[in-house]
Amino acid sequence: DAGVIQSPRHEVTEMGQEVTLRCKPISGHDYLFWYRQTMMRGLELLIYFNNNVPIDDSGMPEDRFSAKMPNASFSTLKIQPSEPRDSAVYFCASSLTSGGRETQYFGPGTRLLVL
Amino acid sequence: AQSVSQHNHHVILSEAASLELGCNYSYGGTVNLFWYVQYPGQHLQLLLKYFSGDPLVKGIKGFEAEFIKSKFSFNLRKPSVQWSDTAEYFCAVSTGRRALTFGSGTRLQVQP
Numbered sequence: 001d002a003g004v005i006q007s008p009r010h011e012v013t014e015m016g017q018e019v020t021l022r023c024k025p026i027s028g029h030d031y032l033f034w035y036r037q038t039m040m041r042g043l044e045l046l047i048y049f050n051n052n053v054p055i056d057d058s059g060m061p062e063d064r065f066s067a068k069m070p071n072a073s074f075s076t077l078k079i080q081p082s083e084p085r086d087s088a089v090y091f092c093a094s095s096l097t098s099g100g101r102e103t104q105y106f107g108p109g110t111r112l113l114v115l
Numbered sequence: 116a117q118s119v120s121q122h123n124h125h126v127i128l129s130e131a132a133s134l135e136l137g138c139n140y141s142y143g144g145t146v147n148l149f150w151y152v153q154y155p156g157q158h159l160q161l162l163l164k165y166f167s168g169d170p171l172v173k174g175i176k177g178f179e180a181e182f183i184k185s186k187f188s189f190n191l192r193k194p195s196v197q198w199s200d201t202a203e204y205f206c207a208v209s210t211g212r213r214a215l216t217f218g219s220g221t222r223l224q225v226q227p
Contacts, residue, residue: 033214043205043217056214091158095213101147101166104215106159 002026004107006092012113018080021110024073025094033093033104034067034077043091049075082114117142119208121218128196129226136191136221138180138206148189149207149215150180159205165189176200198227 005024013019025032033048047057052069060067064083069075079086089109095102120139128134140146150162163174170182180191189206203222207215 031213035215042219043215045214045216048214050213093159093215100145102209102213103149103161103164104209105161106151108158 004092004094004105006090006107006110008110009108010111010113012115013082014115015083016081017114018078019082019086019112019114021077021079021090021092021112023075023077023092023107025075025092026096026105027073029094029096029105030072031095031097031102031104032069032075033095034075035091035093037089037091037109038087046077046090079112082112084114087112087114117146117208117210117216119206119216119218121204121206121221123221124219125222125224127224127226130198131195132225134191134193134196134200134223136204136206136223138189138191138218140187140189140206140208140216142187142208142210144210147209148180148182149209150174150178150189150191151205151207152202153205153220154202162191162204196223196225198225201225 007022034046037043045059047067049069067077089111091109092107093104095104118141122137148165151159152162165172165182173179178193203220205220206218
């Protein structure tokens with residue numbers, strides 16, 4: 001299996017621009033998670049989906065952030081407009097329902113720099 | 116809401132030294148516990164996990180962890196570290212919410 005795939009791996013953009021991060025979960029997994037990693041706040045959950053439906057988006061910082069999962073094999077995280085404080089590494093992870101014994105597998109991350 | 120504490124932020128060891136990284140969580144119910152490792156510039160990789168049963172779990176690369184329910188702890192251990200173990204280590208907890216709550220991480224530096 002190819003594992004969780006994320007693109008792009010690196011993104012440099014200017015403040016105010018729209019940024020779209022992409023994730024392909026492991027085939028057959030029914031949970032998908034977006035996390036953000038910063039020096040100040042560590043690893044924090046942004047949103048997660050179950051069977052393509054958003055379950056908990058309480059970690060999404062503000063309305064500038066949105067996430068979608070149009071099908072079981074694709075999800076996007078969009079920031080519009082982007083700000084320098086959004087600079088971080090964004091990880092996508094997926095897991096398979098296993099009676100409460102789910103293990104999350106992480107993608108390589110997208111390193112975002114907003115100038 | 117649950118929280119995870121990793122009290123050691125930066126640990127420096129010489130090769131062959133023994134390692135123990137502390138992890139404590141706060142949650143009164145059933146938890147699943149994980150240790151992930153992040154090598155420089157790389158993504159998170161699962162080291163080991165605990166769901167139930169034997170509180171001593173063994174993972175990859177010679178790591179092990181012990182779940183002590185009475186202490187709400189899940190400490191990571193390795194008898195003899197190698198230079199290649201230099202990385203950041205994250206303890207994480209999940210409950211019925213499914214999502215992981217991470218500790219702040221411990222940066223391990225192993226000197227040759």
